[in-house]
Amino acid sequence: MTSTPVIDVERLNLNYGDFHAVKDLSFQVAKGELYALLGTNGAGKTSTLETVEGHRTATSGTVRVFGQSPRDRRAVRPRMGIMLQESGFSPDLTVKESVRLIGSLSQRRDRVERVLSIVDLTHKAGTQVSQLSGGEKRRLDFATAVYGNPELIFLDEPTTGLDIQSRDALWDAVEKLREDGSTIVLTTHYLEEAQQRADRIGLMHQGAFHQEGTVAELTRTLPAAIRFFLPATAPALPLRAKRESDGKVLVETFCLQKDLHLLLGWAHANAVELRELEAGPTRLDDVFRAIGSA
Numbered sequence: 001m002t003s004t005p006v007i008d009v010e011r012l013n014l015n016y017g018d019f020h021a022v023k024d025l026s027f028q029v030a031k032g033e034l035y036a037l038l039g040t041n042g043a044g045k046t047s048t049l050e051t052v053e054g055h056r057t058a059t060s061g062t063v064r065v066f067g068q069s070p071r072d073r074r075a076v077r078p079r080m081g082i083m084l085q086e087s088g089f090s091p092d093l094t095v096k097e098s099v100r101l102i103g104s105l106s107q108r109r110d111r112v113e114r115v116l117s118i119v120d121l122t123h124k125a126g127t128q129v130s131q132l133s134g135g136e137k138r139r140l141d142f143a144t145a146v147y148g149n150p151e152l153i154f155l156d157e158p159t160t161g162l163d164i165q166s167r168d169a170l171w172d173a174v175e176k177l178r179e180d181g182s183t184i185v186l187t188t189h190y191l192e193e194a195q196q197r198a199d200r201i202g203l204m205h206q207g208a209f210h211q212e213g214t215v216a217e218l219t220r221t222l223p224a225a226i227r228f229f230l231p232a233t234a235p236a237l238p239l240r241a242k243r244e245s246d247g248k249v250l251v252e253t254f255c256l257q258k259d260l261h262l263l264l265g266w267a268h269a270n271a272v273e274l275r276e277l278e279a280g281p282t283r284l285d286d287v288f289r290a291i292g293s294a
């Protein structure tokens with residue numbers, strides 16, 4: 001990493017009483033990156049992010065954001081947009097008033113109308129927060145990340161409760177922010193989104209990284225899968241395979257194209273129908289499932 005990282009965490013430890021929740025965690029996020037912090041329940045993601053956001057003090061280790069302590073709120077806070085799982089806007093405020101409030105709290109400058117348009121709430125500007133649907137509330141939460149194009153944006157489960165159109169719109173807006181140079185830290189349980197969007201992933205388990213790297217680096221450690229139903233009368237397969245609980249045959253391979261070619265050639269030569277054939281590269285889900293079994 002050549003330039004100073006936007007986030008620099010060195011040997012972070014966090015204790016809650018006797019419980020060691022985060023253990024010697026180190027990672028960096030470079031300017032313009034989309035970094036996904038993922039992990040099992042209770043892995044320590046929230047504790048880590050709260051420290052990086054300046055809400056929590058480290059038990060030991062150092063955390064730098066833009067080269068400064070995130071506890072120095074006056075220096076760091078105006079440069080960050082934090083979309084929490086619930087932003088807790090007052091139910092009595094209107095949408096427009098809430099967005100204005102984001103402006104005064106963040107000390108960033110923007111046009112309320114622009115922000116309302118990006119989060120697709122222009123038509124709800126005069127509606128009280130208490131009258132919004134779950135998805136509309138989530139889009140209002142997203143306004144905290146958009147207002148004034150912050151340099152560093154935290155997105156905590158950003159698409160939970162959003163329909164597919166709103167999800168697409170949110171990711172379009174995130175892409176736009178990235179084009180303008182924003183750095184993004186994402187947490188999500190939608191692994192597909194992380195797989196599609198993240199430049200790098202930190203995968204936490206029990207307070208430490210289980211793995212860290214690009215999606216390709218994480219998935220490279222596990223084989224791809226070919227699955228199909230095989231008729232009872234079929235001759236012996238040309239590949240090593242196992243039978244799954246639903247009766248499907250599973251072939252695990254690090255040479256997907258070559259083995260698929262071999263299998264299809266064999267099926268054609270023997271006139272065997274491979275019913276419900278599926279073949280695909282390793283997914284992040286598989287990497288997650290392998291945690292604990294490693």
Ligand SMILES: Nc1ncnc2c1ncn2[C@@H]1O[C@H](COP(=O)(O)OP(=O)(O)OP(=O)(O)O)[C@@H](O)[C@H]1O
Nearest residue numbers: 016017019021039040041042043044045046047048
């Ligand atoms: N205030 C607290 N006091 C004591 N233990 C805590 C406190 N906050 C979190 N913990 C514990 O620290 C561990 C890490 O919690 P954290 O919320 O950081 O995990 P997480 O990765 O965000 O989990 P999840 O995906 O379930 O939200 C958990 O075992 C949790 O029970």
